[in-house]
Amino acid sequence: MSTSTIDALEITALSKIMDELDYYQLLNIEPSASTSDIRRAFHNSSRTFHPDANLDLTGDLRKQCRQISKRVTEAYCVLRDTRRRLAYDDKRANGTSLRIQIAEARNAHVERRKAERCxxxxxxxxxxxxxxxxxxxxxxxxxxxxxxxxxxxxxxxxxxxxxxxxxxxxxxxxx
Amino acid sequence: MAEIAVGIDLGTSNTCVSLMRDGKVEVLDNAFAERTSASVVHFHEDGSVEVGNSAKAKVIHSPAETVSSAKRLIGRYYFSEEVKKAQAVYAYEIIEAPNHGVRIEIREEEFSLPEISAMVLREMKQIAEHHVGESVTKAVITVPAYFNDNQRQATKDAGRIAGLEVLRILNEPTAAALAYGFGMGMNQRVAVYDLGGGTFDVSVLEIGKDIFEVLATCGDTFLGGDDFDDRIIDLLADGFVAEHNVNPRNDPYAFERLKLAAETAKNQLSIDEEVHISIADVLTTEDGTVLGIEHTITRAEFAVLVHDLIQRTFKVCDEAMQQSDLTVRDLDGVILVGGPTRLPIIREAVEAYFQQPPRQDVDPDEVVSMGAAIHAASLVGEAKDAMLLDVTPLDLRIGVAGGLTEPVIERNTPVPIEQTRTFTTFQDHQESVQISVYQGDHRMAADNALLGEFEFSGFTKAPRSDVKIDVTFEIDPDGIVNVTATDQTTGAAASTQITLSSRLGETQMDQIIASDLAARVATPSTPDGEQHIQLSPASPCDSIAAAQETNPAEESALFGDGSVDFSEERPDDLEPESSVRATGGTENAEESYDIIMGGGGDEIDLDQIDDEELIQLTEETVDERESGNDGLFDTSGADLAGPEIELVKEAK
Incomplete structure (x- = not known):
């Protein structure tokens, strides 16, 4: 729960390259990871980056940490949900984007299924x-x-x- | 020295404050050894304010000057259903403020809901200060998980007005789970069934050694213990009408009597199979006849009366189980929270639904404030190994054409989270873009709670569609929504104006804080050493008994056999003003307040309270907006109810 375990440089570095990482890389897991792997990775990342775990950080470092935390949550939110994960994997395979809108990810898959059907x-x-x-x-x-x-x-x-x-x-x- | 931060469960009916010290959590009792205080504020003629169980006793005699259940109104717009319902039920005056806000008018003075709640919080702050012997300025305040952004913001404002830095707005069921699992090294999945006075929440959590993860939370902000009382009130009132052809609902005094009788009868039914309600004088007719009520109600009858209400809670439970992808068999424990869950009829129904008896080792009235205290301690570095990963309870939506909405962040998404949508201008050289933000699960805009209307401007002027504005929606760990915008081409922050919000404006907040209204509560020390506050002596668990005991003559009113007798009370029994002041009515009353800091006007550092990332949102009234409208939004023949924006479907 303390920042002693996390290097300020690590925060800054991660916040810089965050946009170039896909959700799996961000959570430090394999694309084949199981739901429980994903959950464990989310918990681990939260222990490091959640705002409550970094109460003594200030200024830019705090902001960067917060941005990472929000992105980690986004990754978890997409990968833990089968439909969202399918839509994301599609998108990632196409190389179009490393992120997906969480609200649209579910629909995207529904639409794909509808397209498959009709x-x-x-x-x-x-x-x-x-x-x-x-x-x-x-x-x-x-x-x-x-x-x-x-x-x-x-x-x-x-x-x-x-x-x-x-x-x-x-x-x-x-x- | 370690920082002191308390946990406050600001309830619809009762409020409770706890503190974690040296690894132990304690519920802080008030001067009268009561562990919870009624969330009731009574206004005296001299302008002083009384809070707690003694204030609750005043409602019988002066219902119009006694505000209860303010939590039902906090963060609501005047046009909302809940406000209309409250107007029918409460004798105090509920009026409309500019910008669709709600105010309470008492003795020709207007109060916003955050101010009323601040008075209750101030009382808790003082109780805590008495216990620790120094100033307490930090708190975690709990809210129903299903509270929307307006309600959370308003609660946070109440904390500020009370002179508290609100470290976190915490969901009640999450707090309860924290109190239950903290330091136990457990690995469990639990459901928290939280039936409060005015709200119902259910949360499903996974508790690990050091992480408490909320899997799903669902709720109903229109369902609570008060609704159970209402059923008994209706039974009594309808019986009264049938017998006497006079409606006691039309008489505020008579109605308060019925309310108190119903609440007492409900509580008594937890103990006895049958309760006899006897009120000798409900009201006096024009010809001077005194009409009363005699009614016996059994547990079985009560069960029938409230059957549908209990079933409604399980519909919400169904949803929560479904959203968490679990079945009741996956659960290791069920935790009950809220006074109404003491009712055997609810315990039995919960046991049947979850196929296991609820935990007996959790106090439903205190567990939330204890959890808040644990979290408060961890936020000031006092407690470790208790990380909370909570979720947002409602879909966050934006208005689109045709009075519809579409979700940006769905309910049960973990927080903190951020999503960015790109909007573009609709017309050439358009100078601003307006976005309506809602919370709720409905496609139709009108069926959701409106959080605010945001207007973004200050971006480059260009042909339509050339300007792209990235609007970022963030939900922070408090469950509070922040909306910011940047111009995609220049990267410059667009200026943001909230053109409709139920919140108090910053200026209003400053004025309220400057007027130190909350300090009227329990003015620490008047020149003659008297206190303006008195909390009636009572057993901790029975606030009704407390309400009855302020006047010795009323002590006999609650009979041991479960029958309730209100015959001793008449409006002209109104106690002389002096008797409501604590002049040492109990021994520790004097002790308790003399160490409270003088003045009562704690300075509040606004900069510190405001989120550092939050763009300073200025506020203006709807009228100002309309007069300042440059007409850019007028499109020919457009009957679009929603804001005129085009959503660019691309992920950021």
Missing amino acids: GATPQGRQFHGKAETDLKAGNLAGAIQNIQMALTFEAGNAGFKAMLEELRERKKAIS
Whole structure:
């Protein structure tokens, strides 16, 4: 709880490079870390950087420490939540940003799932819609054709793939 | 020498102060050996102020000059539901102040809610000073976890007015968990079920050796022990109307009698299976007939009356369990907090819900102030190994077009936290950007608590969309929201104006502090050596008994068999003014106050109190804003209720 354990230079250095670290690096964990690893890392960082752990710091050092503490909390907040973590890992893999808006991270994943389910492109959505209509009407063959069409526009769509597989299974079962 | 910092549980009904010394926490009792004091402020004709259990006794005779449950109103706008409800229930005058604020008017004098609460805090400060024999200027003050920013700020202001540097605004359930787990080296998951006089909170925490992490907190600021009383009041009042065709609710004196009877009956039902309520004189009709009430209520009847209220608390518990990703089976303990949790009916329901009996070794009236004291000690370096990692209870939202909001920081996010959003101008050469900030869980702006409207200006003039303003929303460890803005291109801080806020302005605060209003409470020593304050002698646990005992004639009013008799009390029994002063009514009364520092006007260093990072936010009234509006926000045909801003969806 005392600053004796933390070097003033360490605070300054970390606050300088903070923007270049991703959340895993900031918490000093591997990208494969489990939820309990993440929590333990958050506790460790809090012991060092939480404002209450640095009551005797003043001026710039206190400000820097506070900034680090807030960033550590942000990292924890994103990584401990499965949906946010998925959205963040996407973003990190794309190399677009090392941070993510915590409120939007959840939605981002919901949107991605929605896109997976219904299609991310106009054509994908169109053929997926047709497949759904065929399915309701009992036209299994038509549905399979349409979802295959949808997949030509969105080859990577896991939702479409799963649907196609399921429809094929059902067709097999009938015949 | 170690610094002294106390913990204060500023409750809706009762307030309690504790101190940690030499590794031990003690609840500090007042001059009359009471460990909690009623959060009631009574104003005498001579302008002096009385606080505590004796003040509570005054409500029967002069309800309009006695303010109770101020916590229900603190940090609220005048147009809020809670204010309307309070106006119906309390006899004191609740009026509207500029900027939608709330004031209490007593004897033609207006008081803000922070001032009223400051009087209660001042009393606690003096109790502490008596115990330590020196000035006490630092405190941790607790608030319901579900309090929003307005309520937290107002509570902090109350502390300042009372001459206290508020080291931390701490959530009550977190404080309770700290008192429960501090120094125990435990590894437990616990739920804190906190039913206060006016609020309900539940928090789920993980307690480690040195870290107390709040996993989730949920609450209802419109639900408390008072609502249980109200059910009995309604029962009595409806019965009275049916029998006499006169509504006792319309008579403030009669209504106060019913309130006191209901509260006493409720408390008595914790002990007895059945309580008989007997009030000989509820009111006197125009033709001089004295009408009374005789009513017997059993525990079973009471259980039916309050069943839905108890169920409401479990809906909140469901939410907290869900938000913490736990089931009740994962919990190692359940801690009860708040006077109403002494009711057997609540203990039983809690046990059934959590599938385990609540802890018996925690005092629900004192545990919060004890936790606050532990945290206070750790914040002045007195206690170690108790780090609190708390969360924000409510979504922080910004207004967008169409009267809607979108979240910036979601509830149960750990604090301190900061998020930055980028806004851009809507029109060419636009000089300012306005943002409304809300707290609450609703998409519709109107359903959330408005924290304030912020106007940012002073950035470079440029074509629309060229100006990008980074607005940073920070929630600090107090749960208090700070909003700052910078111009992305120049990096210069934009000037910020709060154009609507329920807070007192800095100037107002300065005036209040300068007038040293709080010093009216328990004026330490008048020339003749008399005290303006008296706290009635009573058993620590029974404030009702205390209320009854100020007048010896009233002592018999609370019968040992559980029946309540108010027949001894009449408005004309009003005690002479002199008798409410402590002229050594009990032996330690004189001792207790003569070491309090004179003057009572502690200097407050504003710079020290203000957050160093917080931009000095100036405040102006809505009217001023409107008159100063340059019309830049007028867009043709725009029926946008929200501020005209465009959100740039990019992470900072």
